[in-house]
Amino acid sequence: MAKQKIANQWAIVTGASKGLGYAYCQELFEKGYHVIAVARNCESVEELAKKYPNQKVKLLNLDLSKIANVYQLAQETKNENVTCLINNAGYGVWGYFKDSDLEQELNMIDLDIKALHILTKLFVQRFSENGVGRVINVGSLAAFTPGPVFASYYAAKAYVWSLGVAVNTELKKTKSPVRVITVCPGPLKTDFWNRSSNQSDANYHSTVKVMSTQKYAHKSLNKALKVKKKNYLITGTTNKFVKKLTKYVPQSWVLTSVYNYQRKRKEK
Ligand SMILES: NC(=O)c1ccc[n+]([C@@H]2O[C@H](COP(=O)([O-])OP(=O)(O)OC[C@H]3O[C@@H](n4cnc5c(N)ncnc54)[C@H](OP(=O)(O)O)[C@@H]3O)[C@@H](O)[C@H]2O)c1
Numbered sequence: 001m002a003k004q005k006i007a008n009q010w011a012i013v014t015g016a017s018k019g020l021g022y023a024y025c026q027e028l029f030e031k032g033y034h035v036i037a038v039a040r041n042c043e044s045v046e047e048l049a050k051k052y053p054n055q056k057v058k059l060l061n062l063d064l065s066k067i068a069n070v071y072q073l074a075q076e077t078k079n080e081n082v083t084c085l086i087n088n089a090g091y092g093v094w095g096y097f098k099d100s101d102l103e104q105e106l107n108m109i110d111l112d113i114k115a116l117h118i119l120t121k122l123f124v125q126r127f128s129e130n131g132v133g134r135v136i137n138v139g140s141l142a143a144f145t146p147g148p149v150f151a152s153y154y155a156a157k158a159y160v161w162s163l164g165v166a167v168n169t170e171l172k173k174t175k176s177p178v179r180v181i182t183v184c185p186g187p188l189k190t191d192f193w194n195r196s197s198n199q200s201d202a203n204y205h206s207t208v209k210v211m212s213t214q215k216y217a218h219k220s221l222n223k224a225l226k227v228k229k230k231n232y233l234i235t236g237t238t239n240k241f242v243k244k245l246t247k248y249v250p251q252s253w254v255l256t257s258v259y260n261y262q263r264k265r266k267e268k
Contacts, residue, residue: 015089019190092153
């Protein structure tokens with residue numbers, strides 16, 4: 001029944017080749033969407049799509065930190081009935097700010113902020129014209145506090161959260177059927193940490209309980225496709241607790257905790 005409802009609808013997922021984006025692709029196929037997968041190398045999604053012979057897949061191998069490619073993505077999908085865009089591609093640059101690589105940080109800003117900003121605008125416009133559609137932006141719990149030793153990444157996710165909440169408020173106030181929902185995962189066991197710490201095979205370590213990536217994708221997507229009033233979503237008891245701490249505990253305590261958590265990560 002649910003699958004019939006979304007027949008002939010396309011969803012775009014950026015950062016689709018692995019991690020959370022790949023898990024979102026699987027969830028979208030399960031729901032009956034056709035999927036446009038975007039990453040620098042999307043081969044893995046071609047393999048995944050074979051399990052869903054009734055749905056179509058389109059692979060776009062694009063580096064979205066190059067702004068021309070972001071516009072190309074919008075252009076190449078304009079004839080499809082896209083009703084969902086998941087802005088998921090992203091990474092961080094870990095380390096003390098005085099030492100971390102400026103070129104990497106600027107590239108991260110191009111991907112995590114600029115590409116997401118452009119796609120959010122272009123698809124809010126397209127969805128508004130069509131009278132249907134949802135942008136799901138992948139933020140992070142990192143959006144809710146400055147992040148010493150991971151400063152530019154936390155700042156980037158604060159931008160993602162702030163933009164999404166403001167735009168979604170505009171949409172609700174103007175009675176638009178379109179939504180921009182920001183999902184804010186806590187730590188997930190993906191390749192994110194390897195790239196963000198410039199390691200190829202780091203021993204993943206987190207002192208915070210980690211939800212399985214597929215479970216997170218399942219729960220957050222189900223909610224993000226349905227919510228009417230909420231601007232952003234935090235999924236999982238531990239993540240909700242951590243978010244509450246950032247609100248009710250003195251900021252100096254939060255900053256020291258994040259500093260201690262982040263500075264110890266590379267050695268583990
Ligand atoms: N893992 C966590 O702990 C965590 C927590 C909170 C939020 N998040 C957020 O979740 C999102 C997904 O991260 P993840 O954990 O799934 O990391 P991941 O496993 O490293 O996946 C990142 C995805 O982004 C794609 N990508 C990277 N650079 C790209 C570029 N320049 N152009 C296009 N695609 C690019 C990668 O594919 P290619 O390499 O093929 O391009 C890959 O598909 C990110 O926005 C991240 O900030 C992650």
